[in-house]
Amino acid sequence: MNFKVPRGTQDILPSETWKWQQAEKVIREVCDVYRYKEIRTPIFEQTELFQRLVGDTTDVVQKEMYTFMDKGNRSLTLRPENTAAVVRSFVENKMFGYPDQPVKMYYNGPMFRYERQQAGRYRQFVQFGAEVIGSADPAIDAEVIALALDVYKRVGLTKLKLVINSLGDTECRAAHRKALIAHFSPHIEEFCSDCKNRLEKNPLRILDCKIDSGNPLIASAPSLADYLNEESVNYFEEVKSYLDDAGIAYEVDANLVRGLDYYNHTAFEIMSTSEGFGAITTLCGAGRYNGLAEEIGGPAAPGIGFAMSIERLLLAMEAEGKSFESEPALDVYIVTLGESTRRPGFKLLGELREAGIRSDMDYMDRKMKAQMKSADRLNARIVVLIGEDELTEGVAQLKNMADGTQVKVPMVELIEKIKANLT
Structure with missing residues (x-):
């Protein structure tokens, strides 16, 4: 089903x-x-x-x-x-x-x-x-x-x-109600079943009827303004x-x-x-x-x-052709290369989020090229690349997606460096 x-x-x-x-x-x-x-x-x-x-x-x-x-x-x-x-x-x-x-x-x-x-x-x-x-x-x-x-x-x-x-x-509504009943009563059979039911209970609602809106009796009905x-x-x-x-x-x-x-x-x-x-x-x-x-x-x-x-x-x-500002772009996308880099990348992701930086990473075990395409689709401002060599050196590659520049940054300095690049 x-x-x-x-x-x-x-x-x-x-x-x-x-x-x-x-x-x-x-x-x-x-x-x-x-x-x-x-x-x-x-x-x-x-x-x-x-x-x-x-x-x-x-x-x-x-x-x-x-x-x-x-x-x-x-x-x-x-x-x-x-x-x-x-x-x-x-x-x-x-x-x-x-x-x-x-x-x-x-x-x-x-x-x-x-x-x-x-x-x-x-x-x-x-x-x-x-x-x-x-x-x-x-x-x-x-x-x-x-x-x-x-x-x-x-x-x-x-x-x-x-x-x-x-x-x-209440006083003028009652007077107007009485006038409406007197106006519609002789011709109420011309109106829909809803209006017939409204006549005694709430004749004002007849004026708002979508079915009978074209009936000339509605246009000529007593105006509430005359009873204020x-x-x-x-x-x-x-x-x-x-x-x-x-x-x-x-x-x-x-x-x-x-x-x-x-x-x-x-x-x-x-x-x-x-x-x-x-x-x-x-x-x-x-x-x-x-x-x-x-x-x-x-x-x-x-x-x-x-x-x-x-x-x-x-x-x-x-x-009117009006729209809200675009949703904020992703700040950082982490690209990990090799099984040994997954956990360090995930740990870094948590640290970035704790610092209030909008961050994400790949969860589909994709190759580097596919991960970079994902970062591009998400409009990530910065990509952090962590390969096995970088992991051994205690560094990460930081790529600015706007101008394509890429620098090697020690992991202990990474978050502060990212913050500086985002300002």
């Missing part, structure tokens, strides 16, 4: 992992500058957590979750997103009692959704996200947006568009003002809604405007989620966060 990688997943091979490591390095550096601390939550959680916080009317909960029963007959789900888990950890570990508020966190790890595979979208995907819990200050909304943009800018992306909207508070109360309008104006102060360009899109139930007030997306990136241009989605902590028994702790796909970040870099 031939085994293959499961559908919707991928192997990230050694030749590609360098890109991922560099992206993760940028993320860590940006988050450190902003003073966001990493949180690591379990890959699976109680299913009810996602049902309650993500929303049982969302596609994520209804169609996309990987749910299973464990041996204790408990329903568990591989995390489809991480905001719910971070909020759960915030409440469970009483982070609301920390002296420094709000609590600023970031995460980076695999998520799981059962959906159709597309370019840059997998059933197991890697997501970086940031969450700030404990503050309802509009300035924090602007800071979170700035952090997300800074990650993209640090990897060299320039063709970006920030789109923002206000989803309002004074508090919501003022909040959104302050967010925009902070973005203006930071010199961050944005577009307001009254039709922008997020696919998860917990969002309110500020919602935003960052998109790629690069030609050839693809039909799905969204790189990052985010929003404010006041009320989540209370939903699972915690105190009032307003929050805001975003999530971005690392796969799509790398695709956007490729579309």
Whole structure:
């Protein structure tokens, strides 16, 4: 039987992992500058957590979750997103009692959704996200947006568009919901079965339906902007003002809604405007989620966060012709000639690595010519040759691969000589 990688997943091979490591390095550096601390939550959680916080009317909960029963007959789900888990950890570990508020966190790890595979979208995907819990200050909304943009800018992306909207508070969401039901009810039979189910539970999701996106009733639906109360309008104006102060360009899109139930007030997306990136241009989605902590028994702790796909970040870099610096070359490759030189060569390898010098040697019992070819493929900067004659003399041949020069060096001086040549 031939085994293959499961559908919707991928192997990230050694030749590609360098890109991922560099992206993760940028993320860590940006988050450190902003003073966001990493949180690591379990890959699976109680299913009810996602049902309650993500929303049982969302596609994520209804169609996309990987749910299973464990041996204790408990329903568990591989995390489809991480905001719910971070909020759960915030409440469970009483982070609301920390002296420094709000609590600023970031995460980076695999998520799981059962959906159709597309370019840059997998059933197991890697997501970086940031969450700030404990503050309802509009300035924090602007800071979170700035952090997300800074990650993209640090990897060299320039063709970006920030789109923002206000989803309002509970009061205006309820008024808008009532208007949507009245608008769609007379013609709901024209819509897909999902939208029919959404009508009473969450009519806002009809506006985000991919199947019925061309229906003229969606274009003529009541706008949430018309139902924003004074508090919501003022909040959104302050967010925009902070973005203006930071010199961050944005577009307001009254039709922008997020696919998860917990969002309110500020919602935003960052998109790629690069030609050839693809039909799905969204790189990052985010929003404010006041009320989540209370939903699972915690105190009032307003929050805001975003999530971005690392796969799509790398695709956007490729579309713009951006790349990370090449992986560092091998410092030293040891070539041994003759059986008696193998153990001394291996001992030297350990000493080089202990000194922090990237080193390797042949483990295939190849001839000198083949070993030199291997050193060349690995872009080794220096080759150390140890033959039986050199072993007898207590020396080694040190070859600089850049200019081809070769000198004989006493073994006791070899490491210092190599260090000098590498600087």
